[in-house]
Every structure is written in structure tokens, then in C-alpha cells.
Amino acid sequence: MMRLSWFNVVSLTLGFAFLYIPMIILVIFSFNESKLVTVWAGFSTKWYGELLQNEAFLSAAWVTLKVAVMSSTLATVLGTMAAHVLVRGGRFMGRTLFSGMIYAPLVMPEVITGLSLLLLFIGIGLDRGVMTVVLAHTTFSMCYVSVVVSSRLVTFDRSLEEAALDLGCSPLDAFRLVTLPIIAPAVISGWLLAFTLSLDDLVIAxxxxxPSATTLPIKIFSAVRLGVSPEINALSTLMIGIVTVGVISASLISKQNLIRQRKEERQAVRAQ
Amino acid sequence: MMRRFLLISVPYFWLLILFLVPFVIVLKISLSDTALSIPPYTPTFDWSDMGAFFRALDFENFLFLTEDDLYWKAYLSSLKIAVISTFFTLLIGYPIAYGMARAPEEWRPTLMMLVILPFWTSFLIRVYAWMGILSSEGFLNQFLLWTGIISEPLTILNTNTAVYIGIVYTYLPFMILPIYSALDRMDGSLIEAAEDLGCSRLLAFWLVTVPLSRNGIIAGSFLVFIPALGEFVIPSLLGGSGTLMIGKVLWEEFFSNRDWPVASAVAVVLLLILVIPIVLFQRNQQKQAEAEQ
Structure with missing residues (x-):
């Protein structure tokens, strides 16, 4: 084992300080009494109270949540299908185009994706609202899902699926009973990724x-343009809190699963 | 057979209609006349008469981009900002990734999670956090005044410096993760061998560690450079009126000036600029995937 040098310790400390201090300041000042966000005037939770009474933010949050749930679910289904095609599809016409279309949205500037989708929606005369945002979010997040799922499918032992087919499963049952449980962690993390991407997106939305569907990032952006406000700090703190709890519990669960899986594997080996 | 067809065609057609077709439309509008595409824009979408369309093709909007030097300056300044901030992200990210790779085995999952956590947190909020820090009465100035390093508050918010800080901050995880995964795979005994053979630690680092993490450096740099070039949120919140970035220009052309053909032409040119780094990035990823197999 290599030892950490003083240089490593300093760069890790400074690096993580840089990553976390801005967010910590944000959280601390959401509990500030004063309207001036840079001067501390005593502890207060009044901004959270005001936030919960702000109809505009609440309805935007509801729209965002609806969009995120719908688009991430659709994206997970489509992305898993796309991953299957990429890894198992074999040869078919336009395969290169297909994989290009999967990878391109990952690096496409959001302004271009947003502009082009809007022009499409106007071109086909679709009324813009929740549905169009869902379509847009599904399109770019399905690509992320398919990358996550295909990296799991590549390492998947295909003989398990073949065994199920030999034992009389229909292909759909084999997928449902054998493949899906094995790739489930990747599918779930794909869903979570799609969900977060949708919650977070400002430009494409x-x-x-x-006018009927203002999402939370759009609302935050128009408020933030006018300057820093304690209400936005409170909202940010809530969002950071939810994400932190989510990420930490997800990693704890996956760690436990890994331990259990290793234990079961050891037992299986012993039983033989 | 039917099932396979469905499996392939559903995601395929989804992407064709919602990813590829929109680009064709952007291209088409960028080549159309401004007069034609004033609301309600219907004439631009007449697909039936392609012959007439090709006869009417005009590059006026692209010519316009070359005539008004705002656009050239915006492309150049986006490139400059993206290159400089990618460089600083590498400069800051490499030591962090290096420290993580050398940290004790049992710390690594935690360190890894600490790098990923900001990535799951809203991008907008992370950019917003810097507005309170960099403003003239913000925390950075308060701190520097308190320590006595400066006697007058510095103007950082609404300048290019703030944009650099914002890009480095928000994209740092994208730089750290690929470099860390390259360093993590490295065989530690190689460094020992180099040191046994008389290399100084610094020389061993430069001659062994850096080349072995090359793919990570390349992947990380592209992951920062490509989105930074088209960035909109960071220049519009942290940058000033003097900050020219093409993502912002496109946004304003579209939402404020309502000039769709010019906005589309700006998008097409941005895409052409991005094709080179995107292809290089894909090639690097492919090479890496092949090396792993």
C-alpha cells in the first residue's frame, strides 16, 4: 500500500473544501434571520415558512415532479430496450446511426437540443406544455439509461438466459424472470439518473x-437572475438535503446487497 | 422476428423523430429566409415541395454571422473560456484524483461518493451558490478584507473570472472521475521500479504516472471542454455584460430577438465546431474499451 504524502493530504483537503464550502455557506445562510444574505443576523426558519406559502414555487415543484416521474419511467423503458439492441441486437440496418444517436445526446450542448426540439414541436403543431417537456426529457435521458444498462448487459452471463429458454420460458418470461432481476441495479440507477437529470434541467425545459407548465428550475432561474435571496437558499437547502439523504441511503443499500450477494455466493460454493 | 423488429424499432424511431429530425429542421431553418420564418412560421415546414426549397436555399444567415463580428467574437471567446477552464479543471482535478487513488482502500468508496454527490445536486443551485460568494459584499471579499490581504473589495461577480470559477467548480467531478479510474487501475509497483532504477519521485510521477493516466486526462478534458463550450447557465448568472459565450448568444437570439433563422445558423456552426472534439472523444473511449478487453 502506498502511503499518502503531505501533498496528497493537502490536495484532498483543499479539493473537498472547494467542492463543499459553497454549498455549506448556502445551507447556513438559509437559516439567516436577515433578508441580506451575506450578513448573519441570527437563526431563523422563517424563509422555509415563506417558501411553503409561495404558491408559484409549490406548483412549479409539482409540475417538475410530474415531468420527472413520467420522463424517467419512459426513458428507463426505452433506454433498457436500446441497451438490449446495442449489446444483443446483432446486425441490422442503420446500426451505426443507432449507436450514434444514443451517444450524441450525451455530449450535445443543451441549447442545441432544446432549440431543435422546439422547432420540431412547432413544426408538427404540438401544443407546448407538460407533454412536450416529458418528450424532450425522455429523449436525452434514455441515452444515459441505455449507457448505464448496456455496461451491465455486457458483463451479463448469457447462458443463464439460454437455460431459461431451454427450460421452456418464452423470451419475454426469460427476460422478466432471469435478465431483469440481474440487471435491476443498473436499471434502477438508470431511472434515478434520468429522474435527477429531468429535475435539474433548465435549458431544454x-x-x-x-406558459402552462413552468418547472422549478425555470422558476429558480428567473428568481436568481435578480440576485441572491434567502428564500432560494431555503429551497436549495431542501433540495440538497433530499439528494444527500437519497445518495447516501442508495449507496448503503447497494453496499448491503453486495455483502449479501457475496455471502450467498460463498454459501452456494460450499453447498456444492 | 416480430418481437425483434419491435424491440429495435421503438427506440430507433423515437430517436429518429425526436433527435435526428429536429436537427434537419434546424439545418433547414438556418438556410431559410428571415422573412419566411416570421410567425406563424408555417411556410418553413412545407415538406411537400422540396424542389422549390432547394432552389430557395440561401446562406444569408451564415453570411450574416460572418458580417456581424459579435458572432465571431462569441465563438472565439467561448473557445478561449472553454480551453482555459478545462486547463484549470485539470490542474485542480488531477491532484484530487491522485490523492484519492493513493488513499487507503477503505476510504475510497467514501471519497468517491463525496465526488459524486455534487453531481447529483442541482447544477443551477451549485452555480447560484457562487453568486453569494463572489459578489462585492460576498463572503470571499468579506474574508479577504478581514484577513487584510485586500483593502478594497474585488469585483469578481459578472466578470470572466467568475465564469472560470463556475465552470471549474461545476465540472470538477467530470475531470476527477475518469482520471481516478485510470490511476486506480495503475500498478503501484511500476513507480517502485522507477524509483529503484534511480528516478526521483517527481520524475517517476512525470514519466510513469502521467502517461499511464493519459486516457483519463483526455476523457476528463473532453467531458469538461465540450459542455463548457455551449454553456448557458454559468455565463448568464456569473458572467457580466462583457462575457461573450455562444450559448448565451443563441439563447438571446432566440428568446429576445426572436430571430429563429439566425439562432439556427448559430446552432449549426456551434455543432460544426463541436464535431471535432466529439469524434476525438469517441475515438479515445473506443481505444480505452478495446484496451480493457
């Missing part, structure tokens, strides 16, 4: 939404 701004292009593809209509």
Missing part, C-alpha cells in the same frame, strides 16, 4: 415548455 425552457425551450420546450409553454
Amino acid at each position: 425552457s425551450f420546450t415548455t409553454g
Whole structure:
């Protein structure tokens, strides 16, 4: 084992300080009494109270949640299918184009994706609102899902599936009973990724939404443009809190699963 | 057979209609006349008469981009900002990734999670956090005034410096993770061998560690450079009126000036600029995948 040098310790400390101090300051000042966000005037939770009474933010949060749930679920189904095609599809016409279309949205600037989708929606005369944002979010997040799922499918032992087919499963049952449980962790993390991407997106939603559907990032962006406000700090703190709890519990669960899986494997080996 | 067809065609057609066709439309509008595409824009979408369309093709919008030097300056300044901030992200990210790779085995999952956590946190909020820090009465100035390093508050918010800080901060995890995964795979005994053979530690690092993490450096740099080039949120929140970035120009052309053909032409040119780094990035990823097999 290599030892950490003082240089490693310093760079890790400074690096993580850089990553976390801005967010910590944000969280601390969400509990500030004063409206001036840079001057501390005593502890208060009043901004959280005001936030919960702000109809505009609440309805935007509801729209965002709806969009995120719908688009991430659709994206997970489509992305898993796409991953299957990429890894197992064999040869078919336009395969290169297909894999190109999977990877391109990952690096496409959001302004271009947003602009092009808006022009499409106008071109085919689709009314812009929740539905168009869902379509837009599904399109780019299915690509992330398919990358995550295909990396799991590549290492998947195909003979398990073949055994199920030999034993009389229909292909759909073999997928449902054998493949899906094995790739489930990747599918779930794909869903989570798609969900977060959708919650987080400002640019593509701004292009593809209509006046009836303002998402939370759009709302935050227009408020933040006017400057720093304690209410936004409170909202940010809530969002950071939810994400932190989510990520930590997800990693704890996956760690436990890994331990259990190793234990079962050892037992299986012993039983033989 | 039917099932296979369905499996392939559903995601295929989804992407064709919602990813490829929109690009064709952007291309088409960028080549159309401004007069034609004033609301309600219907004439631009007349697909039936392609012959007439090709006759009417005009590069006026692209010519316009070359005539007004705003666009050239915006492309150049985006490139400059993206290159400089990628360099600083590498400079800051490499030592962190290196420290992580040398940390005791049992720390690594935690360190890894600490790098990934900001990535799951809202991008907008992470950019917003810097507005309170960099403003003239913000925390950075308060701190520097308190320590006595400066006597007058510095103007950082609404300048290019703030944009650099914002890009480095938000994209740092994208740089750290690929470098860390390259360093993590490295065989530690190689360094020992180099040191046994008389290399100094610094020389061993430069001659052994850096070349072995090359793929990580390349992947990380592209992952920062490509999105930074088209960035919109960071320049519009942290940058000032003097900060020219093409993502912002496209946004304003579209939402404020409502000039769709010019916005589309700006998008097409941005895409052409990005094709080179995207292809290089894909090639690097492919090489890496092949090396792993």
C-alpha cells in the first residue's frame, strides 16, 4: 500500500473544501434571520415558512415532479430496450446511426437540443406544455439509461438466459424472470439518473415548455437572475438535503446487497 | 422476428423523430429566409415541395454571422473560456484524483461518493451558490478584507473570472472521475521500479504516472471542454455584460430577438465546431474499451 504524502493530504483537503464550502455557506445562510444574505443576523426558519406559502414555487415543484416521474419511467423503458439492441441486437440496418444517436445526446450542448426540439414541436403543431417537456426529457435521458444498462448487459452471463429458454420460458418470461432481476441495479440507477437529470434541467425545459407548465428550475432561474435571496437558499437547502439523504441511503443499500450477494455466493460454493 | 423488429424499432424511431429530425429542421431553418420564418412560421415546414426549397436555399444567415463580428467574437471567446477552464479543471482535478487513488482502500468508496454527490445536486443551485460568494459584499471579499490581504473589495461577480470559477467548480467531478479510474487501475509497483532504477519521485510521477493516466486526462478534458463550450447557465448568472459565450448568444437570439433563422445558423456552426472534439472523444473511449478487453 502506498502511503499518502503531505501533498496528497493537502490536495484532498483543499479539493473537498472547494467542492463543499459553497454549498455549506448556502445551507447556513438559509437559516439567516436577515433578508441580506451575506450578513448573519441570527437563526431563523422563517424563509422555509415563506417558501411553503409561495404558491408559484409549490406548483412549479409539482409540475417538475410530474415531468420527472413520467420522463424517467419512459426513458428507463426505452433506454433498457436500446441497451438490449446495442449489446444483443446483432446486425441490422442503420446500426451505426443507432449507436450514434444514443451517444450524441450525451455530449450535445443543451441549447442545441432544446432549440431543435422546439422547432420540431412547432413544426408538427404540438401544443407546448407538460407533454412536450416529458418528450424532450425522455429523449436525452434514455441515452444515459441505455449507457448505464448496456455496461451491465455486457458483463451479463448469457447462458443463464439460454437455460431459461431451454427450460421452456418464452423470451419475454426469460427476460422478466432471469435478465431483469440481474440487471435491476443498473436499471434502477438508470431511472434515478434520468429522474435527477429531468429535475435539474433548465435549458431544454425552457425551450420546450409553454406558459402552462413552468418547472422549478425555470422558476429558480428567473428568481436568481435578480440576485441572491434567502428564500432560494431555503429551497436549495431542501433540495440538497433530499439528494444527500437519497445518495447516501442508495449507496448503503447497494453496499448491503453486495455483502449479501457475496455471502450467498460463498454459501452456494460450499453447498456444492 | 416480430418481437425483434419491435424491440429495435421503438427506440430507433423515437430517436429518429425526436433527435435526428429536429436537427434537419434546424439545418433547414438556418438556410431559410428571415422573412419566411416570421410567425406563424408555417411556410418553413412545407415538406411537400422540396424542389422549390432547394432552389430557395440561401446562406444569408451564415453570411450574416460572418458580417456581424459579435458572432465571431462569441465563438472565439467561448473557445478561449472553454480551453482555459478545462486547463484549470485539470490542474485542480488531477491532484484530487491522485490523492484519492493513493488513499487507503477503505476510504475510497467514501471519497468517491463525496465526488459524486455534487453531481447529483442541482447544477443551477451549485452555480447560484457562487453568486453569494463572489459578489462585492460576498463572503470571499468579506474574508479577504478581514484577513487584510485586500483593502478594497474585488469585483469578481459578472466578470470572466467568475465564469472560470463556475465552470471549474461545476465540472470538477467530470475531470476527477475518469482520471481516478485510470490511476486506480495503475500498478503501484511500476513507480517502485522507477524509483529503484534511480528516478526521483517527481520524475517517476512525470514519466510513469502521467502517461499511464493519459486516457483519463483526455476523457476528463473532453467531458469538461465540450459542455463548457455551449454553456448557458454559468455565463448568464456569473458572467457580466462583457462575457461573450455562444450559448448565451443563441439563447438571446432566440428568446429576445426572436430571430429563429439566425439562432439556427448559430446552432449549426456551434455543432460544426463541436464535431471535432466529439469524434476525438469517441475515438479515445473506443481505444480505452478495446484496451480493457
